[in-house]
Amino acid sequence: MNLTLPPKPKNSLFKKLRAIVITISIIALYIWTFLGIDLDWEKAINKLIQQFDKVIPMLFSPDWSATGEVALTMLETIFIAFAGSLMAAILAVPLSFLAANNMMGKYLSMPGKWLLSAIRAFPDLILAILFVVAVGPNAFAGVLAIAIGSTGMLGKLFSEIIEQIDKDVVQGMQANGANRTQVLFYAVLPQIIPEFLSYAIYRFEVDIRASSILGIVGAGGIGTMIVFASANDNWSQMGTILVGIIVVVTVIDFTSAFIRKRIV
Amino acid sequence: MIEFKDVSLVYPNGTQGLKNVNVTINDGEFVVIVGLSGAGKSTLIRSINRLVTPTNGSLLVDDEDILKYRSKNLRKLRTKTGMIFQNYNLVKRSNVLKNVLAGRLGHTGTLRSIFNMYSKKDKSLAYESLKRVNIEEKVYNRADELSGGQQQRVSIARVLTQQPKYILADEPVASLDPPTSHQVMTYLKKINKEDNITTIVNLHFIDMAMEYADRIIGMRAGEVVFDGPASEVTEKTFEEIYGRSIREDDLRGGTES
Amino acid sequence: MIEFKDVSLVYPNGTQGLKNVNVTINDGEFVVIVGLSGAGKSTLIRSINRLVTPTNGSLLVDDEDILKYRSKNLRKLRTKTGMIFQNYNLVKRSNVLKNVLAGRLGHTGTLRSIFNMYSKKDKSLAYESLKRVNIEEKVYNRADELSGGQQQRVSIARVLTQQPKYILADEPVASLDPPTSHQVMTYLKKINKEDNITTIVNLHFIDMAMEYADRIIGMRAGEVVFDGPASEVTEKTFEEIYGRSIREDDLRGGTES
Amino acid sequence: MSKSNTKKPLKIKQPPDIYPTKTKAQVTIIFFAIVAMYLYSMNWTQRDMVGDITDAPANMVSVLGKFFPPNYSYWSNIWDEMALTIQMAVIATTIAAIITVPLALLSARNITTFKPLYYATRTFLNLLRTIPDLVLAVIFVGLFGIGLLPGILALIVFSLGILAKLISETIETVDMSPLEAMRASGGGTIQVIWTGLVPQVLPQFTSLVLYVFEINVRASVVLGYVGAGGIGQVLQSQLRYGHIAFPNAMAIIVLIFIVVLVIEYISSKLREALI
Amino acid sequence: ACGTSDEDDTQGTDGDAQGEDAAGETPEKIVMGFVPSQDSETIADTVQPLADRLSEELGIEVVGQVMTDYTALVEAMGANQVQVGFIPAFGYVQANQQYDVEVILKSIRYGSGTYRAQYVVRADSGIESLADLEGKVWAYGDQGSTSGYLFPANQLMAEFDIANPTDLETDFFSGVVQTGGHDNSVQAVYDGDADVATTFEDARTEIEENYPDVMEKLKVIGYTEDIPNDTISVTKELNDELVQQIKTAFLAFNDDEEMIAIMKEVYNWDAISEATDAEYKVVKDTYEIFKESLTN
Ligand SMILES: Nc1ncnc2c1ncn2[C@@H]1O[C@H](COP(=O)(O)OP(=O)(O)OP(=O)(O)O)[C@@H](O)[C@H]1O
Numbered sequence A: 001m002n003l004t005l006p007p008k009p010k011n012s013l014f015k016k017l018r019a020i021v022i023t024i025s026i027i028a029l030y031i032w033t034f035l036g037i038d039l040d041w042e043k044a045i046n047k048l049i050q051q052f053d054k055v056i057p058m059l060f061s062p063d064w065s066a067t068g069e070v071a072l073t074m075l076e077t078i079f080i081a082f083a084g085s086l087m088a089a090i091l092a093v094p095l096s097f098l099a100a101n102n103m104m105g106k107y108l109s110m111p112g113k114w115l116l117s118a119i120r121a122f123p124d125l126i127l128a129i130l131f132v133v134a135v136g137p138n139a140f141a142g143v144l145a146i147a148i149g150s151t152g153m154l155g156k157l158f159s160e161i162i163e164q165i166d167k168d169v170v171q172g173m174q175a176n177g178a179n180r181t182q183v184l185f186y187a188v189l190p191q192i193i194p195e196f197l198s199y200a201i202y203r204f205e206v207d208i209r210a211s212s213i214l215g216i217v218g219a220g221g222i223g224t225m226i227v228f229a230s231a232n233d234n235w236s237q238m239g240t241i242l243v244g245i246i247v248v249v250t251v252i253d254f255t256s257a258f259i260r261k262r263i264v
Numbered sequence B, C: 001m002i003e004f005k006d007v008s009l010v011y012p013n014g015t016q017g018l019k020n021v022n023v024t025i026n027d028g029e030f031v032v033i034v035g036l037s038g039a040g041k042s043t044l045i046r047s048i049n050r051l052v053t054p055t056n057g058s059l060l061v062d063d064e065d066i067l068k069y070r071s072k073n074l075r076k077l078r079t080k081t082g083m084i085f086q087n088y089n090l091v092k093r094s095n096v097l098k099n100v101l102a103g104r105l106g107h108t109g110t111l112r113s114i115f116n117m118y119s120k121k122d123k124s125l126a127y128e129s130l131k132r133v134n135i136e137e138k139v140y141n142r143a144d145e146l147s148g149g150q151q152q153r154v155s156i157a158r159v160l161t162q163q164p165k166y167i168l169a170d171e172p173v174a175s176l177d178p179p180t181s182h183q184v185m186t187y188l189k190k191i192n193k194e195d196n197i198t199t200i201v202n203l204h205f206i207d208m209a210m211e212y213a214d215r216i217i218g219m220r221a222g223e224v225v226f227d228g229p230a231s232e233v234t235e236k237t238f239e240e241i242y243g244r245s246i247r248e249d250d251l252r253g254g255t256e257s
Numbered sequence D: 001m002s003k004s005n006t007k008k009p010l011k012i013k014q015p016p017d018i019y020p021t022k023t024k025a026q027v028t029i030i031f032f033a034i035v036a037m038y039l040y041s042m043n044w045t046q047r048d049m050v051g052d053i054t055d056a057p058a059n060m061v062s063v064l065g066k067f068f069p070p071n072y073s074y075w076s077n078i079w080d081e082m083a084l085t086i087q088m089a090v091i092a093t094t095i096a097a098i099i100t101v102p103l104a105l106l107s108a109r110n111i112t113t114f115k116p117l118y119y120a121t122r123t124f125l126n127l128l129r130t131i132p133d134l135v136l137a138v139i140f141v142g143l144f145g146i147g148l149l150p151g152i153l154a155l156i157v158f159s160l161g162i163l164a165k166l167i168s169e170t171i172e173t174v175d176m177s178p179l180e181a182m183r184a185s186g187g188g189t190i191q192v193i194w195t196g197l198v199p200q201v202l203p204q205f206t207s208l209v210l211y212v213f214e215i216n217v218r219a220s221v222v223l224g225y226v227g228a229g230g231i232g233q234v235l236q237s238q239l240r241y242g243h244i245a246f247p248n249a250m251a252i253i254v255l256i257f258i259v260v261l262v263i264e265y266i267s268s269k270l271r272e273a274l275i
Numbered sequence E: 001a002c003g004t005s006d007e008d009d010t011q012g013t014d015g016d017a018q019g020e021d022a023a024g025e026t027p028e029k030i031v032m033g034f035v036p037s038q039d040s041e042t043i044a045d046t047v048q049p050l051a052d053r054l055s056e057e058l059g060i061e062v063v064g065q066v067m068t069d070y071t072a073l074v075e076a077m078g079a080n081q082v083q084v085g086f087i088p089a090f091g092y093v094q095a096n097q098q099y100d101v102e103v104i105l106k107s108i109r110y111g112s113g114t115y116r117a118q119y120v121v122r123a124d125s126g127i128e129s130l131a132d133l134e135g136k137v138w139a140y141g142d143q144g145s146t147s148g149y150l151f152p153a154n155q156l157m158a159e160f161d162i163a164n165p166t167d168l169e170t171d172f173f174s175g176v177v178q179t180g181g182h183d184n185s186v187q188a189v190y191d192g193d194a195d196v197a198t199t200f201e202d203a204r205t206e207i208e209e210n211y212p213d214v215m216e217k218l219k220v221i222g223y224t225e226d227i228p229n230d231t232i233s234v235t236k237e238l239n240d241e242l243v244q245q246i247k248t249a250f251l252a253f254n255d256d257e258e259m260i261a262i263m264k265e266v267y268n269w270d271a272i273s274e275a276t277d278a279e280y281k282v283v284k285d286t287y288e289i290f291k292e293s294l295t296n
């Protein structure tokens, strides 16, 4: 067998240029980053050596006397997060359809996508202010703030799920003579409901954790405890809070897995 | 009766899907369309229920030109033509009964169907159809729990429930092994005979086409290159359809389809 | 030479994949294995390169019992047995050349392969193999840009690049249309003859088996129920293998595969 | 062959219902449990509400109005902080992306067939994701003092949890057949992963990394609460000045929004280039 | 309430929380918002004892909420969602200017109704006076902190005739470090990351536990003017009679052993005393100066 090497690949100029541009931009980005940021490792490590004993052992020896308070606060947080996430899950459904390419068409879905993006751009702090003004500083303001914050995220995730549905099934229904609404209920919904549910439940978990917003609106919740525990350098209480969160999220994980099995 | 009168179809990207097709299919016939991949078999079949719309000519179903149809008429047309797909196109997460009842969608009001309020008659029709393809014991299984052959039988039951005048089947056995394929084809043939439903089937395999078809239509590059009873099919027919003898040792330079 | 000596295989879930198989395959043979879906064809073939491990008996390849092999020996064994799959098993996003070069993995060090540092010899070997299956002009196309038949030819080229002593092909043509299937089978047969590579092929279709095989092995429920030259195969052989005549109108209660 | 004779006659008298009674009952119970819990939560969270809900929209609109029009001239003051935020996100994302690779492989069921290792990694990642970003930030500030480092570390740990999970899920959905082919041609584990798996997950990997980059830019706002630097801290202190600074705050938000949109755009372009 | 109730409501947020428009009516429920001052050592996370006690005295239900950010509280008072607010001085000034919220009481800590900010430098730095600070690096918590930033900045601007805070940060000082908290500012000076820190008096004790030598290593070179303590303020919608009752009720706590103990322990307060808007003029002036630089 005579040895012939394969011919050299001939890439289009466009592709070559694109590869070069991408490579150069990435290198530039890193150079810019490392020039711009200067980390004082020595100081950080000194600080770590000095602080390690004060923080880590305390974290792992939770202050069990705070258990009652943490449990109560966790319960409050669960109620607030539950109401907020469920509200968000419901609000997100119509928005997600508006933002899905395959439901609205590429261009008509743009406003929906932008709206969802804009909602996500609002930081917790500002949402909190808005809702405190609306309904006063209380748990309900927390519910609303969580609901809106989560709607942005869930709407985006939901619309991505809708964009991934199996078109064949839709076509199967159309071939039966089904109209648009029927196609929606028979071909689209059965495909997306399970994913919607899992994301909604996942978001519920996130909302339980991301409860710093609740402190701002005076809704209590675990976020307030975190802020105060850190301000007072109470690391063993922080340990208790962590344990509380881990326990609750794990329990939710198991319950939701159970529910999902029934429904999906 | 279905009449293609000089029908052509050009896809938006310029591909010629159909080219001057002239074919008449009579009521009660069992027609098999064969041809290489990309020959236009699917395009032909999907024109009949307007899943794709030919760009030229006229296509008459029961003496009406369906190319002019808009949404309302379209639903009617689709209600009387049932379709069976290569990949069954069942809603995987719904149970068998719900999938079969979907065949009634065209006959059912939107609200009623949303709340699953089917009439007793519809439900027993669905159950009867399941019985006809011998799969009634899976009525509450989810579609994705069934084997390929079983899923295809469910999709036949769905079409039966629709009580169509025409059945279109786009490579209904391409995903199945030979014994199961024969079984599915046998069911289709049986329904064609018992209910006198005109049936049009796309197939890859010539031996199977020969066995079940009353009439074979051969396609190549969007054109009908053969049309006649199965008994008239010869070795030469294949050469025409496939553009070469299928046994040729086309070792070098054989083009891919 | 490959010898199955009373080989049995029980899958962890209790399915009996192989049952007391005794078969000897001589160098240079072209053997086709036929049988229903689930008969154990794949299991038999995959035992030979230890993608599955029989639970009983001994399996000798070139007079060594490969059932005792551990990682190092295993890699050697696999390097000398090339495999072709029904779905080509190409890396869809990689280009053809890269896919074909993967055949050299067993001969190449880990680091060299990670940095795509294949020797010149390997590269020309890969290109030669592509030429042999007549697809060298697609060398820089991505695998998913090719048609089914072309992809299968690339996977044959991959095996050729491996320079194996044995080729195992698990339903290499099940996803292809008839003319393309014949083309692929012809390439396999040609390689078998030209390079004297022992070739073992699983097939669903009996007509094709008869056409290409030197020898046919029929399997049913994990057992070898027929073993003999293609010329000895009769109608009765099929009945034995498939458990019934293949043309029977098994209308009701046919079991699903 | 003919199983029809042995088939049990079904007890259902026709016509059957769409769902078996048991399924219906279960779904109904779960549905009502959720509704009940929702009503209870709503009731409970509103117990301290004093005002009239009808005023709410007007109140909100009047406050929101104070944020507009955004004071874009304020941008000139915050380029540095914005840059810093992006730089922190770049570093955190890069490091997280590197650490993710082994973790994701270890927590993918189809790659790590050794069950104990798989479960151990899964559990570790689950625990990691349980910790709120605020707590992470607070702990790292406690450990390393105020500054960029704790911010970056919090971002790394936080995004690691998400990234490893998402990527391991991607890995679990890859087509295993090419990997089998590589193994059949004698490839070792690393070779098989490199040549069979990596090309399949690379586009997803890139887009997930960019997605996490976006999350990290947003998360810097939370980090601002604990003084871990970046644009969030500026936003925080601006809001403390009350109304007069609200337009400045809005300008910051718009800037973050633009940065995130740009990242989204780049990410979609990069994905196109890779797929 | 308190002389401002006759002013026009310019915010369009006139909805009385109880849905009754007459300013003379007594609400069924009072919401009391509490923001722990940043400028204090310990931070309480409950206001319940106070609320319960107040409720007893007034015979009206009182709900107490602790909030972690005073901007939200100020806005809530503006919408009359909160009627009684415990706000730090700077927040009060904003609330007063924007929503006519009126101060009625203030907290007394360490026997005083005011506190000060201090300038901390390293003892061996050679910095003796404020003038020596020129060209040095300045550490402060954040720009919204009254003692950490506003008052010292104001003082320096006045003393060295600097037009605005930006000039102060860039021209007078050679650099600034925003640390996020008073203890961090002290730490920054201790570690040598900054030359001077401005904090409340005496934030050095915050880190004394970890750095026992902090009192010797760092010294204070100056103080700002007195800053009024946290306020207890009410919205303009509350009727005068009720405001008077609230005032009396709070003042009565001073004579209640049990209440004093709680205030001491939980809020670090010694007592509560009357306050007028005039006492907060100094904060208002400071605020005015910064307003300029913020809006351009
Ligand atoms: N939506 C479409 N847009 C553009 N071209 C299309 C489209 N659908 C099909 N085609 C092209 O039209 C031609 C006919 O396709 P068609 O699907 O009808 O072939 P077929 O005979 O059904 O093939 P197969 O056996 O592979 O299903 C092919 O060249 C195909 O690539």
Ligand SMILES: Nc1ncnc2c1ncn2[C@@H]1O[C@H](COP(=O)(O)OP(=O)(O)OP(=O)(O)O)[C@@H](O)[C@H]1O
Residues within 6 Å of the ligand: C011, C012, C013, C015, C016, C017, C035, C036, C037, C038, C039, C040, C041, C042, C043, C044
């Ligand atoms: N990994 C596995 N675990 C358990 N059972 C298996 C496994 N792989 C195959 N089997 C079972 O072993 C039997 C033989 O399977 P095998 O794949 O060898 O059949 P086959 O003849 O190749 O069928 P096909 O034509 O469908 O490929 C079947 O009953 C199959 O369900």
Ligand SMILES: [Mg+2]
Residues within 6 Å of the ligand: B041, B042, B043, B170, B171
């Ligand atoms: Mg087709």
Ligand SMILES: [Mg+2]
Residues within 6 Å of the ligand: C041, C042, C043, C170
């Ligand atoms: Mg097999």
